[in-house]
Amino acid sequence: MSYNIYAALELGTTRTVLAVAECETGKKLTVTSLASIPSVGVRKSQITDIEQAKQSIRGVIGEIERKAKKEGGSIDIANAFLVVNGQHVSADQLSSTIAVNNKTVSDEDIENVVANAHQLTPGGGERVGLDIIEQDFCVDQRGGILSPKNIAGHVLKLNVLSISADKNRIEDARTAADAAHLELRDPLFACTCAAEAVLQDHEKKNGVLVLDLGGGSTGYAVYSDGYLVATGAIGVGGDHITNDLAQAFQLSNARAEMLKREHASAVVSSLDEDDRITIDPSTPGMDSRSVPCRAVNIVTNARVKEIIAMIREKLEEQDLINRLHSGIVITGGGAKLKEIDLLLQREIGTTVRIGKPLYIDGLDQEEFPAEFAAIAGALLYAHKNYEERSLFDTLKGIFR
Amino acid sequence: MLMIGVGTSGCRIASRIADDFDGSIRNLLCDTDATTGQLDGDFVLLGGNRLSGRGSGGDIVAARMAVEESIAALDPELEGVRIAVIVTSLGGGTGGGATLEILKRLSQRNIPSIVFATTPFAFEGDDRQRKARSVMGMIEDAASTSFFLPLDRLTVASDNMKQAFDQAVSTLAQGITLFWRLLKTPGYIRLDAERLRHVLSRAGRGRFAAVEASGPDRAARALDALLTNESLSSGTTTIRAILCGVLAGDDLRLTEISTLANGIRKAFGETAQFELATVNDEATFSGRISAVVMLFEFSKVDESATKARKIQSVLSPGAKSRGRFQNSESTLWHGENMDEPTYLRKSISLDL
Numbered sequence: 148m149s150y151n152i153y154a155a156l157e158l159g160t161t162r163t164v165l166a167v168a169e170c171e172t173g174k175k176l177t178v179t180s181l182a183s184i185p186s187v188g189v190r191k192s193q194i195t196d197i198e199q200a201k202q203s204i205r206g207v208i209g210e211i212e213r214k215a216k217k218e219g220g221s222i223d224i225a226n227a228f229l230v231v232n233g234q235h236v237s238a239d240q241l242s243s244t245i246a247v248n249n250k251t252v253s254d255e256d257i258e259n260v261v262a263n264a265h266q267l268t269p270g271g272g273e274r275v276g277l278d279i280i281e282q283d284f285c286v287d288q289r290g291g292i293l294s295p296k297n298i299a300g301h302v303l304k305l306n307v308l309s310i311s312a313d314k315n316r317i318e319d320a321r322t323a324a325d326a327a328h329l330e331l332r333d334p335l336f337a338c339t340c341a342a343e344a345v346l347q348d349h350e351k352k353n354g355v356l357v358l359d360l361g362g363g364s365t366g367y368a369v370y371s372d373g374y375l376v377a378t379g380a381i382g383v384g385g386d387h388i389t390n391d392l393a394q395a396f397q398l399s400n401a402r403a404e405m406l407k408r409e410h411a412s413a414v415v416s417s418l419d420e421d422d423r424i425t426i427d428p429s430t431p432g433m434d435s436r437s438v439p440c441r442a443v444n445i446v447t448n449a450r451v452k453e454i455i456a457m458i459r460e461k462l463e464e465q466d467l468i469n470r471l472h473s474g475i476v477i478t479g480g481g482a483k484l485k486e487i488d489l490l491l492q493r494e495i496g497t498t499v500r501i502g503k504p505l506y507i508d509g510l511d512q513e514e515f516p517a518e519f520a521a522i523a524g525a526l527l528y529a530h531k532n533y534e535e536r537s538l539f540d541t542l543k544g545i546f547r
Numbered sequence: 548m549l550m551i552g553v554g555t556s557g558c559r560i561a562s563r564i565a566d567d568f569d570g571s572i573r574n575l576l577c578d579t580d581a582t583t584g585q586l587d588g589d590f591v592l593l594g595g596n597r598l599s600g601r602g603s604g605g606d607i608v609a610a611r612m613a614v615e616e617s618i619a620a621l622d623p624e625l626e627g628v629r630i631a632v633i634v635t636s637l638g639g640g641t642g643g644g645a646t647l648e649i650l651k652r653l654s655q656r657n658i659p660s661i662v663f664a665t666t667p668f669a670f671e672g673d674d675r676q677r678k679a680r681s682v683m684g685m686i687e688d689a690a691s692t693s694f695f696l697p698l699d700r701l702t703v704a705s706d707n708m709k710q711a712f713d714q715a716v717s718t719l720a721q722g723i724t725l726f727w728r729l730l731k732t733p734g735y736i737r738l739d740a741e742r743l744r745h746v747l748s749r750a751g752r753g754r755f756a757a758v759e760a761s762g763p764d765r766a767a768r769a770l771d772a773l774l775t776n777e778s779l780s781s782g783t784t785t786i787r788a789i790l791c792g793v794l795a796g797d798d799l800r801l802t803e804i805s806t807l808a809n810g811i812r813k814a815f816g817e818t819a820q821f822e823l824a825t826v827n828d829e830a831t832f833s834g835r836i837s838a839v840v841m842l843f844e845f846s847k848v849d850e851s852a853t854k855a856r857k858i859q860s861v862l863s864p865g866a867k868s869r870g871r872f873q874n875s876e877s878t879l880w881h882g883e884n885m886d887e888p889t890y891l892r893k894s895i896s897l898d899l
Binding site for chain 2: 190191193195234381382383386387390391393394395400414415416439442445446449450452453457486489492493496497498
């Protein structure tokens with residue numbers, strides 16, 4: 148019997164999350180420890196202050212250590228996979244092409260074209276590759292082939308989606324993590340991680356959109372015919388709703404964030420009309436204030452509708468909007484916004500569900516598991532790709 | 548005029564109203580559930596191919612798609628219609644989903660539409676409330692005018708759910724019937740269909756209530772019942788137009804009309820446009836008086852006027868600010884800086 152242990156770090160705009168998962172051979176991966184604290188030094192999914200970001204990372208490591216100590220053990224996390232988000236993440240459609248050796252495609256041809264695809268580098272030296280997603284094969288002019296073995300032809304092509312990020316943004320995260328004595332392993336895209344954690348195979352086959360609603364950005368990933376066909380992120384997220392509310396009602400960011408979390412709805416309804424929301428004073432001794440519920444929802448609705456319009460345009464550019472037969476799955480902290488599912492349903496015209504991580508245990512006790520879909524997906528990625536190798540040597544382990 | 552019942556509950560209400568008129572009202576019943584065809588009225592099965600007459604199962608999207616498929620079947624029924632009154636119940640699938648598609652068709656044919664839609668009882672649970680809320684805004688946008696009537700406000704306390712629902716439906720049906728009578732059997736002060744059409748073409752969201760009283764001080768009692776009616780509570784919004792109908796037998800006195808008209812204007816807006824209509828129907832209303840009141844907020848006023856008002860009423864004056872994103876890399880989209888608040892860029896009124 149052996150254990151594999153993995154850690155993943157998400158340095159988000161709103162919060163910093165560190166999670167540790169363990170897996171006994173042949174059993175389901177389980178999150179054994181999770182820490183989530185408000186982020187500092189990060190804005191719109193990019194680090195704006197290395198020192199503050201370091202403090203955020205130290206904060207979550209300390210939280211994990213305290214939890215272990217409370218349970219009578221100890222933990223020393225040496226490395227973690229990095230979950231990346233932000234509009235600097237993009238995906239390029241690339242292809243790998245080879246000549247078929249003996250008139251029909253062999254296993255060796257397939258291995259070669261796949262290996263060749265994984266050597267493809269994203270454009271320019273300023274990008275760093277996050278993932279290469281294999282899509283479909285083409286033999287000569289015939290596309291849409293999922294298993295090309297024994298198909299006759301002269302040229303074998305594999306279409307891939309190359310996901311990459313701005314190199315400097317990743318370096319900034321590494322610098323902050325190094326300063327916090329944490330080594331960062333592979334950087335992984337939050338939205339595709341979330342998708343891997345929450346989607347079922349039939350949804351990927353029928354066509355589905357995953358929206359990862361973060362604080363500083365919103366990631367999207369579209370699957371069709373079983374594979375990822377488009378992904379990326381826009382630089383607008385839940386923090387923009389908070390900022391809009393703060394400006395509309397002249398509130399501090401903390402009060403506006405509370406207003407958003409506790410009262411705001413993505414849908415404006417006649418039922419809200421006469422209701423007012425009382426906001427406690429930020430300074431003791433000052434009077435509390437009240438704001439009209441309808442106005443709060445108007446501000447929220449306008450921003451969310453705009454985010455949806457931006458995503459919709461991205462999908463329409465690639466003619467994907469009519470391929471979402473399994474609807475939309477939403478993840479991330481933004482999925483907690485009241486009625487966001489209804490507004491999405493209204494604006495895109497398809498069914499919407501909240502994405503709870505499916506293939507990992509240990510998150511059920513969290514109040515809103517969809518918030519941790521990306522980090523769950525990163526842990527699943529680590530497990531899938533490093534299953535054969537115990538990480539005890541690098542992750543020094545949990546000793547109880 | 549054509550009355551259209553949409554969804555199972557909407558069709559039941561429409562059918563009950565039609566019964567009161569002994570078939571003299573054009574009544575069209577539209578549902579995805581084939582069993583609704585047993586009710587009196589012309590029946591159109593929506594989405595028969597897709598749903599096989601089994602209903603939408605509470606799925607609004609399925610209902611919309613089903614109606615899209617069979618919307619052309621409504622066209623012959625809409626020939627010559629000047630005003631359509633839709634009666635529906637929100638919270639399920641067909642009531643919300645199909646109503647939207649039918650409204651779209653009416654709009655394409657330039658037929659003004661009035662929607663009377665009930666919203667679920669609170670005890671029916673969050674899911675049905677959420678479904679209702681999800682389509683209310685779209686119905687408001689698509690209809691000439693719309694009345695949303697919470698079932699909780701249409702009934703008094705009752706231990707029995709069936710009794711409560713029946714009572715609510717009965718109250719609603721009674722109200723719509725009175726409104727219909729105003730148009731079908733006008734009295735000395737008339738509100739004809741063209742006048743109503745003109746009012747409705749500018750109306751938006753509305754409020755609606757109907758009351759009845761008898762006895763020597765019946766007008767004062769009817770007025771009192773209207774002024775205390777929760778459905779007419781206007782909150783802080785400004786009422787732009789009032790439609791008032793007074794229905795009674797041959798004994799209707801001028802002072803009674805005056806009591807009601809003056810009291811309603813004083814309570815809901817003396818500067819609002821006021822439309823009054825009476826019905827003298829001795830056979831139906833002998834010895835009693837009924838009053839129907841509709842309040843309109845005119846949310847669909849001229850676009851340019853709205854925009855001017857919107858710009859004035861936003862709270863944050865001065866140039867658009869990026870707030871906490873002031874020093875961050877901007878997100879641009881179609882030339883707009885997305886870090887600036889959307890409501891400011893779009894000049895959306897907050898009516899603070």
